[in-house]
Amino acid sequence: MEGQMLEQTDVLIVGAGPAGLATAIGLAQHGVGFQIVDAASEGQNTSRAAVIHAATLETLSRLGVADALLAQGIKVPHFRVRDRGRVILEIEFTRLAGLFPFALMIPQEETEAILTARLQSLGHSVQRPLRLMSVEQKDDGAITQFADGRTTRARFVVGADGEKSSVRAAANISFPGDTYGSFLLADVRMSWPLPRNEVGLFFAQEGTLVVAPLSASRVRIVAQLADAPSQPTVSDVQRVLDARGPGGRIVVEEVVWGSRFQVHHKLADRFRDGPFLLVGDAAHVHSPAGGQGMNLGLRDAEALADALTRELAGTQGQLDLYASTRRKSAAQVLSRTDRLTRLATVRGRFARSARNTLIRSLGASSAVRDTIAKMLAGYG
Ligand SMILES: Cc1cc2nc3c(=O)[nH]c(=O)nc-3n(C[C@H](O)[C@H](O)[C@H](O)COP(=O)(O)OP(=O)(O)OC[C@H]3O[C@@H](n4cnc5c(N)ncnc54)[C@H](O)[C@@H]3O)c2cc1C
DSSP: OOSOBOOOEEEEEEOOSHHHHHHHHHHHHHTOOEEEEOSSSSOOOOOOOOEEOHHHHHHHHHTTOHHHHHHHSEEEOEEEEEETTEEEEEEEGGGOOSSOOSEEEOOHHHHHHHHHHHHHHTTOOOBOSOOEEEEEEETTEEEEEETTSOEEEEEEEEEOSOTTOHHHHHTTOOOOEEEEEEEEEEEEEEEOSSOSSEEEEEEOTTOOEEEEEOSSSOEEEEEEOTTOOSSOOHHHHHHHHHHHSOOSOOEEEEEEEEEEEEEEEEEOSOSEETTEEEOGGGTEEOOOTTSOHHHHHHHHHHHHHHHHHHHHTTOTTHHHHHHHHHHHHHHHHHHHHHHHHHHHTOOSHHHHHHHHHHHHHHHTSHHHHHHHHHHHHTOO
16 A cells, blocks of 8 residues: 555544544543544534433543533433324433433434543644545454555454445455434424423324423424434424424524435444444444434444544454443344334224323333333433
């Protein structure tokens, strides 16, 4: 391979989204040598994943960023499932036994800014814009080539480069799965008849709707919608809320940020191939039901940083263990979000009524409600 030789490193992290940044922080805290690169000249700076669950907050606490996140986010203790206006299941995160008995609502760009600042405080920064063009396994590691012609040698290459991962492709790891269609996403200012201290999931004939507080004045709307508009307007969001929400006085005043989210449901065949390791969306993508995507990636990242640290220190088998345990967790989340999405979108009056009765009778048991709270929060 021609080109200027960049320095060698133990670990090259490709991608500085939440998963790459968290892996880098974990390695920096353990004193492991690494480089982190990203193709974009700056972070995406958009709202996207808006919820951080309790188990992830424990991870982020160990990575030194929980206090900063808690200072900026909104703590939400309640999760309620409704069929239009009628509550059919009520989950209390307050009953969680851990340190963080709530879900934390915070836009993704704020989470990424806090992770970036933490990495800088540990003496590291992301090299950007620097696009990985090719990577091949060589001897005891891999040789990578970047868009500016530089090359580098790394013992391990972490693919934190998102759903279309080049590292995954170079490692010949397949990424099978399906597509669910599109979701409308919008952060809005609005008048709304229900309390602002809950995340609400609404089942309706037209499809699902999630409404969650994002700041004192902003509310996140997520709705499964065929042909969702790429830039939803006030009337697009108003229509969805009128058709699927609880009824009562709902007035959308402004769409602060909006987007369309194409949802795929895919799991990498394996999370490791020789020197190549996958983390975050490069390894798994799924429906936003339950808000698990970024959470799973952040927990992968901590596990991977710990495994790389131990493996580089001479303990064999750590990376294979990372790959098998995190793939199992991801498979479990994918299967649950798939079931939840199908349950939420059943059609027909009889089927919907049978579903609601089943959910209400299961939800009558506090043990069942606590199990659901733990699953949503990322504990199992
Ligand atoms: C519009 C939208 C809305 C979303 N809403 C939600 C939501 O409500 N809830 C939820 O849980 N999730 C949501 N997600 C998904 C969530 O944003 C992702 O799960 C999360 O960003 C994944 O983090 P990651 O670090 O694994 O990958 P990413 O955030 O995708 O980061 C990958 C990084 O790799 C870089 N990169 C890619 N290729 C290369 C290369 N060849 N060389 C160098 N760098 C490279 C990219 O520039 C990027 O910065 C949404 C996503 C989108 C797009």
